[in-house]
Amino acid sequence: MKQFLDPLIIAKLSTMYLKAKFIVEGFISGLHSSRFKGHSLEFAQHREYSFGDELKHLDWTVYAKSDKYFIKQYEEETNLKSYIMLDKSASMGYKSNGISKLEYASYIAASLAYMMIKQSDSVGLLLYDSKIKKNIPPRSNLSHLSVILDELSNLKAEGQTDISKILLEFSKNLKKRTLIILLSDLLEDQENIIKSVKNYRFAKHEVIVFHILDKTEEILDISGNVLFKEVESENTLITEPDIIKKEYRKLISEFIEKYKLEFHKSDIDYSYLNTSTPLDLAITNYLSKRENI
Amino acid sequence: MSFLNPLFLIGLSIVSIPIIIHILSRKKPRKIEFSYLKFLEIAARRAIKKFRLRQYLLLLIRCLIIILISLIFARPVIRYISSSENIETILLIDNSYSMNYYKDGITRLANAKESAKKIITLLKPGEKLSIFSFSDSLIPIVKNPTTDRRIVLSELENINLTHNKTDALNAIKESEKYFENKNTEKRIILFSDFAINGWSSKTSLANEQNKIIGIDVGDDNPDNFAVSGIDINNNSIGITIANYAGYDKRILASLYIDNIKYRDIFFNAESYKSITQNFNLKNISNGIHRCFLEIEPDKLTVDNKNFFAFNYQDKPKALLIDGNPQFSEFKGEVYFLNTALQNDTLTKVINYDQIDNESFDNYSIIFLCNVSELSRNNVIRLSEFISKNKNIVFFPGDKVKLDKYNTDMSSLFPCEFSSVLDGGELMNFGISDNAEIVKKVNIYKRFLLSPKLNSETLLQFSDNSPFLMKGNNNVYVYAVSANLIYSDIPVKPLFPILIKQLLGYFSSKEILIKNLNIGEKLTESSDPNISGVIYPDGKLTKSSIERVEIPGIYELKYRNKKNKYLNANIEVISGESDLKKITISELKKILGKTSIFKISADKYFEKNIKKILYGSEIYKILIIILLLLFIAETIIANPRKT
Structure with missing residues (x-):
């Protein structure tokens, strides 16, 4: 089933709904049978049937024994409030081949939103570059999913990034304990980003960071004499990647390692993904986190 | 450096090709949009320095490759000395005694001559040559420079070993005077064992422009043993043997007297040290003996022998005549005198009464102490005694009859006995080391001696009156007695000194x-x-x-x-027997600005001297360097992919 979680294959699907469904269902079918249920649809108690309840939740065994209608209640009904914060700045539009970081991030966002709503968790979406561009508050009904997926379908990478500022600004709006899912390339001042993300932990929120880079950004597999132009500014640099490759990879590796180390210290889940990484990893990380909340 | 095919040096001009290629190889950059430049900038800052260094190194290597290829085709030759056509050459051949050292059956001098012959045949036919031998001085063999190799080779054979030490600097300085023309290039080829002693003189060279080629016929680890000194004191002989080897050695030395072996002596000589042994000669006749000491044979035999003439003399026999014998020997006239003479003479003491019965022939010295008068017969006997070149010494005393001494006996004395004076002070008579000893004696009484014609005052009182007089008939007269009546001299440290001095007067007549x-x-x-x-x-x-x-x-x-x-x-003590070689750095320090090339007269000699005389092609070295550069270029141009 892994092949169905390949980002390139997912990209070929027509709608974001299909993409999200495909990823989640593909992921579930690849798991052992009870994992998905076990964590989010755990039986909690019975209650008497009232008008409007879905018939599929009726416990027919109890009815047979007692001739009364009882509805099964599950753990997931204790609603989790989540916010998916997706970086849509120009740098997220970078792609060496295949799909861009933004596309990759949107697939993850869609999948997570799909899964969360299916589990009756409420999920919101925050799109930002240097400013908050879109804020869809968390809800748990199915119609809300289509709102989120529509927004994710029409994303365009533009603007400069200022993640730390956005994180600080947005944290003021959160009253209740919330699961923050941050999707970004985190290509900014590292210290500021770490500090901002840690603030959420201090405020008792849960945080999952998906750090997404393109494969080329990671290994600089470019040759020849190159004039690099930064997408979010007018800065340029002429150099030969073959000469600086070794040093560059070392720097990127240190960059990623630092995030990993600092976030781990503050009990923040951190996943480094590049755009060719299978998408199930993101869902696995989410589920792991969800289990502990 | 010079070139056999200098036309190929034109190839050096294409050294610009790699530089041009390097410049042209800089491609126009292609534009790529990238998300974030910060890491690229840092990486570029760090890596580009190394890269540029490598690029410039590569450029340098490529330029060097072209230069080397051009040089290889141009066939460069390194010349150690100038290759001018107008050269004057002087051959200096060391014939000091250290050149007599044997190795592999031939002497160093023979080796030097063989090497000289090889060089003479290698020199260009028109090149003028002169030859000198040298030890402590320079001896012309072929003084006027000639191109006639036949004469040079023939005269070379006439150089013989000397027994002199080496002075190489003096030889170089003196030989420079024999260069004929001012405008020629001057070259000295010096054949020597380069023993360190030969370069120890303070001579400074006149012309520092000359080139010296040193042909070293010496050994790196020579061993030599030598008789470095013979010291003779009376009948005692001191022999010093020097060990100039890097190991200890028990050396056998044989002493020959009048060509007959007298005795063998063993010396345990430590490495680079001398050892001395003293012994007395006995049982040989009085007089001159021709002696030599010889140690066992070694590689340098000339310093194994030391010749010396030796005048053997038994202790002289002295007759001491006491003119006033006392019951207590201590109070007698000759007690102190006899004691002082014991070490250096064989003495016999008699009273004056016994004089008639004693034959004077057995003695070479007669001491007359406080003898009141002499009979006419004894005056005659004593006159005969001194006529045989023997000696009489008079110590006067209170028994002396002055009128007899000044009349009947006066023919014996170099002086008249005028009167007896009280007190007196000795003059410091040449015993400068013992000035204090002289001052500490007390004179109670003394005879005033009036010198006669042809007499000699040997020692004086401070008032210039004689203390000791000598006549030309070998009669010596003191002004005081030999006992303690006239002075306390006999019990003072001065007394044995005076007696030694007196015996010294006698021996001054000995053979020199x-x-x-x-x-x-x-x-x-x-x-x-x-x-x-x-x-x-x-x-x-x-x-x-x-x-x-x-x-x-x-x-x-x-x-x-x-x-x-x-x-x-031979002057072993000069250091000539120490064959330790001078190092090239020491040599260069001594020679200052004068350049020297030293090569050994070994199996590679011919090859090496050709190099020195005519230079050596270095294309083989250049090819190796070229190959190394190619390898370096390949490695640097294709760094390991990461």
Whole structure:
């Protein structure tokens, strides 16, 4: 089933709904049978049937024994409030081949939103570059999913990034304990980003960071004499990647390692993904986190 | 450096090609949009320096490759000395005694001559040559520069070993005077064992422009043992043996007297040290003996022998006549005198009464102490005694009858006994080391001695009156007695000194023996009284000699006095027997600006001397360097992919 979680294959699907469904269902079918249920649809108690309840939740065994209608209640009904914060700045539009970081991030966002709503968790979406561009508050009904997926379908990478500022600004709006899912390339001042993300932990929120880079950004597999132009500014640099490759990879590796180390210290889940990484990893990380909340 | 095919040096101009390629190879950059430049900038800052260094290194190597290829085709030759066509060459051949050192059956001198022959045949036919031998002085062999190799080779054979030490700096300086033309290039080829002693003189070279080629016929680890000194004191002999080897050695030395082996002596000589042994000679007849000491053979035999003439004399017999014998020996006239003479003479004491019964023939010295008067017969006997070149010493005393001494006995004395004076003070008579000893004596009484004609005052009182007088008949007279009546001299430290001094006057008439180094100028050479010289081989010449060249004992014959003996030996003490070689750095320090190239006269000699004379092609080295550069270029141009 892994092949169905390949980002390139997912990209070929027509709608974001299909993409999200495909990823989640593909992921579930690849798991052992009870994992998905076990964590989010755990039986909690019975209650008497009232008008409007879905018939599929009726416990027919109890009815047979007692001739009364009882509805099964599950753990997931204790609603989790989540916010998916997706970086849509120009740098997220970078792609060496295949799909861009933004596309990759949107697939993850869609999948997570799909899964969360299916589990009756409420999920919101925050799109930002240097400013908050879109804020869809968390809800748990199915119609809300289509709102989120529509927004994710029409994303365009533009603007400069200022993640730390956005994180600080947005944290003021959160009253209740919330699961923050941050999707970004985190290509900014590292210290500021770490500090901002840690603030959420201090405020008792849960945080999952998906750090997404393109494969080329990671290994600089470019040759020849190159004039690099930064997408979010007018800065340029002429150099030969073959000469600086070794040093560059070392720097990127240190960059990623630092995030990993600092976030781990503050009990923040951190996943480094590049755009060719299978998408199930993101869902696995989410589920792991969800289990502990 | 020069080139056999200099036209190929034009190839050096294409060294610009890699530079042009390097410049042209810089491609126009293609534009790529990238998300974030910060890491690229940092990486570029760090990596680009290394990259540029590598690029410039690569450029340099490529340029060097082109230069080397051009040079290889141009065939460069390194010249150690100039290759001018106008050269004057002087060959200096060391024939000091250290060149007599044997190795592999031939001497160093023979090796030097063989090497010289090889060089002579290698020199260009038109090149002028002169030859000199040298030790402590320079000796012309072929003085005027010639191109006639036949003469040069023939004269080369006439160079013989000397017994002299080496002075290489003097030889170089002196030889420079024989260069004929000012405008020629001057070259000295010096054949020597380069023993360190040969370069120890303070001579400074006149012309620092000359080139010296040193041909080293010495050994790196030579061993040599030598008789470095013979010291004779009375009948005692001190022998010093030097070990100039890098190991300890038990050395056998044999002493020969008049060509008959007298005794063998073993010396345990430590490495680079000298050892001395002393012993007394016994049971040989009085008089001159021709001796030599010889150690067991080694590689340098010339310093194994030391010649010396030796005048053996038994202790002289002295007769002490006490003119006033006392019951207590201590109070007698001769007690102190006899004690002082014990070490150096064989003495016999008699009273004056016994004089008639004593034969004077057995004695060479007679001491008369406080003898009141002498009979006429005894005056005659004593006169006969001194006529045989023997000695009489008078110590006066209170028994002396002055009227008899000044009349009947006066023929014996160099002075008249005027009167007896009280007190007195001795003058410091040449015993400068013992000035305090002289001052500490007390004179109670003394005789005032009035010198006669032809007499000599040997020692004086401070009022200039004589203390000791000597007549030309070998009669010595003191002004005080030999006991404690006139002075306390006999019990003072001065007394044995005075007696030694007195015995010294007697021996001054002995035969003179002088030590002389080979090559040293003889100071007596111009003495008109020399009637001839007997050489060590026994031959007699009627003329004097200026300097001795062969070790041995020479006898100078004088018309008016006894013969003098010269012990002529090589000057081992100069250090010539120490064959340790001078290092090239020490040599260069000594020679200052004068350049020297030193090569060994070994199996590679011919190859090496050709290199020095005509230079050596270095294309093989250049090819190796070229290959290394190619390898380096390949490695640097294709760094390991990461």
